[in-house]
Amino acid sequence: MADPAHSALPLHARLQRGLRQLMLDGTLAAGRPLPASRALAQSLGVSRDTVETAYSQLHAEGFITRRVGSGSLVSEQVRRLPARPAAKPQAAVPQLSRRGQAVLAQGGVRDFEPPQAFVAGVPETRNFPLHTWERLQRQVLKEYGHRALLHSPAQGLLPLRQAIADYVSLERGARATPEQVLVLTSSQQALSLCAQVLLDPGEQILIEDPVYHGARKAFEAAGLVCQPVPLDADGMQVQHLAKASSARAVFLTPSHQYPTGATLSLQRRLAVIAWAQQRQAWIIEDDYDSEFHYAGKPTACVQGLDPHERTIYIGTFSKSLFPGLRLGYMVLPPALMVSMTVARSLQDGHSAALAQLTLARFIEGGHLGAHIRTMRAVYAQRRDLLAQLLRTHLGHVLEPQVPAGGMQMACHLCGPLSETQLLTAAARAGIALIGLSSLCSGTAHPPGVLMGFAAHTPMELEAGVQQLARALRTRPLSTNR
Numbered sequence: 001m002a003d004p005a006h007s008a009l010p011l012h013a014r015l016q017r018g019l020r021q022l023m024l025d026g027t028l029a030a031g032r033p034l035p036a037s038r039a040l041a042q043s044l045g046v047s048r049d050t051v052e053t054a055y056s057q058l059h060a061e062g063f064i065t066r067r068v069g070s071g072s073l074v075s076e077q078v079r080r081l082p083a084r085p086a087a088k089p090q091a092a093v094p095q096l097s098r099r100g101q102a103v104l105a106q107g108g109v110r111d112f113e114p115p116q117a118f119v120a121g122v123p124e125t126r127n128f129p130l131h132t133w134e135r136l137q138r139q140v141l142k143e144y145g146h147r148a149l150l151h152s153p154a155q156g157l158l159p160l161r162q163a164i165a166d167y168v169s170l171e172r173g174a175r176a177t178p179e180q181v182l183v184l185t186s187s188q189q190a191l192s193l194c195a196q197v198l199l200d201p202g203e204q205i206l207i208e209d210p211v212y213h214g215a216r217k218a219f220e221a222a223g224l225v226c227q228p229v230p231l232d233a234d235g236m237q238v239q240h241l242a243k244a245s246s247a248r249a250v251f252l253t254p255s256h257q258y259p260t261g262a263t264l265s266l267q268r269r270l271a272v273i274a275w276a277q278q279r280q281a282w283i284i285e286d287d288y289d290s291e292f293h294y295a296g297k298p299t300a301c302v303q304g305l306d307p308h309e310r311t312i313y314i315g316t317f318s319k320s321l322f323p324g325l326r327l328g329y330m331v332l333p334p335a336l337m338v339s340m341t342v343a344r345s346l347q348d349g350h351s352a353a354l355a356q357l358t359l360a361r362f363i364e365g366g367h368l369g370a371h372i373r374t375m376r377a378v379y380a381q382r383r384d385l386l387a388q389l390l391r392t393h394l395g396h397v398l399e400p401q402v403p404a405g406g407m408q409m410a411c412h413l414c415g416p417l418s419e420t421q422l423l424t425a426a427a428r429a430g431i432a433l434i435g436l437s438s439l440c441s442g443t444a445h446p447p448g449v450l451m452g453f454a455a456h457t458p459m460e461l462e463a464g465v466q467q468l469a470r471a472l473r474t475r476p477l478s479t480n481r
């Protein structure tokens with residue numbers, strides 16, 4: 001009768017549930033008499049009231065009948081309950097829709113594991129100015145009171161949309177008004193919305209090759225056909241766009257390509273804009289971590305260069321602030337705002353008002369700018385340290401491709417070790433690396449791994465590299481890739 005899930009319940013409720021379970025299992029069959037309440041109370045060492053309360057509840061639910069003189073019997077109705085298998089059946093694979101099966105086959109974007117060495121795309125959160133955040137949140141609660149606890153508009157709250165519009169116009173060269181900003185939970189949500197609202201299943205979308213896996217998964221889950229376009233040091237090779245006659249959209253990370261770190265040249269940006277205008281196609285611009293550029297200012301975004309309003313700009317606070325905030329946004333061509341907002345409202349309604357209002361104040365007060373400036377210096381130092389540590393301890397295995405920005409570094413293999421061997425040895429040592437091959441679709445790309453550096457202190461980076469070096473020393477080398 002003892003079910004640990006019931007241990008927080010009062011005694012009579014535990015007794016009632018235990019007896020009910022015995023009836024459902026068939027152990028107490030219909031027509032069986034239950035012990036007299038006094039006798040059961042004595043044998044269980046509980047009060048008679050406890051047993052009486054349990055019996056009364058079972059009676060009210062129709063599980064037992066009670067008659068003066070003949071005591072309590074398991075009700076005849078129990079016979080009509082569907083028979084339960086004696087042993088718990090193995091978890092059956094549920095019948096999923098084709099879409100459900102496709103989503104399952106893709107797998108999710110991230111496993112939210114505790115921080116591991118070299119995890120990519122994760123910022124340092126341990127020096128986030130929590131006291132400032134807390135002060136601003138208190139201000140919001142004081143000013144808005146219970147209104148901050150209510151539902152709010154699906155498009156996002158005006159103070160935050162205004163702050164985002166000002167920020168992207170000033171810092172990213174976007175053309176944005178608050179009316180064009182749709183506040184979301186994440187860039188991942190933006191990618192899913194674009195896939196669902198702009199294209200039909202079976203239609204083609206051009207993607208970078210290699211590409212951010214979260215984008216490819218969102219597009220494929222929506223039934224789109226991803227057409228990989230090769231890259232070089234200047235980003236996507238746009239001459240290939242002309243060949244893709246039926247593509248309805250192109251996905252780009254122009255300021256800092258994921259995972260290579262390449263910046264799309266101005267000439268190519270203009271070519272993509274011309275292509276989109278000519279084909280009436282969409283440009284989906286994911287500007288996920290452009291704040292962290294370590295040599296001069298990052299290039300202005302494509303959206304600001306596009307006079308034809310074919311570009312959807314996606315931004316997130318997961319990198320510039322902290323991923324647990326769950327706030328991202330799109331800057332949309334005005335013609336798309338209603339449809340995107342409606343689609344978003346069907347997914348999750350809206351983003352949390354308290355977080356939106358606090359963030360608006362954080363941005364307006366200059367704290368976002370200050371935090372980014374601090375973190376830019378921290379990350380640049382960590383990037384350089386990781387490159388140096390890799391050359392010192394793993395120079396025979398990995399060749400770091402030091403990026404001009406971002407939070408992770410692509411490293412090419414330079415020894416006899418295959419990507420799979422490296423990943424297996426790293427995983428065994430509890431180190432999170434992403435294989436570059438897993439991000440490639442068509443074109444051959446040098447084998448290698450992606451290593452995050454932003455979330456680790458210098459000491460942690462050093463310990464991680466040494467741990468990886470040890471893990472590789474203790475595995476036998478072989479030459480197959």
Ligand SMILES: Cc1ncc(COP(=O)(O)O)c(C=O)c1O
Pocket residue numbers: 120121185186187188189212214253258286288315316317318323327328
């Ligand atoms: C290229 C790219 N876009 C988007 C994201 C996801 O950001 P969000 O947490 O806002 O979904 C990531 C995260 O790693 C990324 O690397």
